[in-house]
Amino acid sequence: MKKILFIVGSARKQSFNRQLADYVSGLLQGKAEVCWLDYADVPFINQDIEFPAPEAVTRVREAVKAADALWVFTPEYNGSYPGVVKNLFDWLSRPLVAGDYETPTAIRGKHVALTGTGGAGMTSGCRKKLTELLTFIGAEVAEPSVGLRVDMEAWTTNQLTLDEEQKTQLAEQVDSFLGKGKMIG
Numbered sequence: 001m002k003k004i005l006f007i008v009g010s011a012r013k014q015s016f017n018r019q020l021a022d023y024v025s026g027l028l029q030g031k032a033e034v035c036w037l038d039y040a041d042v043p044f045i046n047q048d049i050e051f052p053a054p055e056a057v058t059r060v061r062e063a064v065k066a067a068d069a070l071w072v073f074t075p076e077y078n079g080s081y082p083g084v085v086k087n088l089f090d091w092l093s094r095p096l097v098a099g100d101y102e103t104p105t106a107i108r109g110k111h112v113a114l115t116g117t118g119g120a121g122m123t124s125g126c127r128k129k130l131t132e133l134l135t136f137i138g139a140e141v142a143e144p145s146v147g148l149r150v151d152m153e154a155w156t157t158n159q160l161t162l163d164e165e166q167k168t169q170l171a172e173q174v175d176s177f178l179g180k181g182k183m184i185g
């Protein structure tokens with residue numbers, strides 16, 4: 001069974017994007033193995049500490065390399081992706097050994113699905129910019145990405161509720177990502 005690494009772009013305890021990822025994890029049951037990336041301890045990138053890579057960076061690189069594909073669930077911050085997401089992908093874009101630009105980086109060639117939930121814009125600015133970033137660093141972004149609007153009630157209950165249309169969109173994204181061989185590469 002193919003292994004998909006889930007990356008959630010929010011550390012918030014009741015993150016809607018984490019709830020969304022949980023839902024998609026359920027859809028993938030029996031179809032793919034889901035692993036979750038814990039990257040809370042990855043430091044801000046700083047070339048003074050790049051080599052040898054900090055332990056947390058080595059750990060996330062190994063997790064990414066071991067996965068057949070990645071699936072990013074992220075909120076939109078000010079029309080773009082959160083800084084923690086940029087920091088993670090900046091680390092993943094760098095050579096594994098100082099000066100070695102031949103060996104592929106951890107992210108190069110990885111197939112990535114993108115999904116996000118947020119306000120009325122349904123994370124469109126975030127997904128567009130994240131697609132640009134991922135393409136720039138050599139990942140293969142599966143199209144179409146999916147953006148969903150958080151239901152009104154959730155803003156007070158912190159409990160995300162998906163409607164039937166949203167559930168259908170997610171089921172189609174799962175089928176497309178698995179079925180068209182996008183994740184297999």
Ligand SMILES: Cc1cc2nc3c(=O)[nH]c(=O)nc-3n(C[C@H](O)[C@H](O)[C@H](O)COP(=O)(O)O)c2cc1C
Pocket residue numbers: 010011012014015016017018074075076077078079080117118119120121122123
């Ligand atoms: C710094 C910041 C900027 C935000 N900018 C946007 C935005 O541009 N578009 C949007 O839809 N929501 C924006 N939001 C609201 C988030 O989408 C909302 O809080 C969402 O619940 C965050 O995702 P999470 O529940 O997974 O943490 C912003 C939130 C923060 C903290």
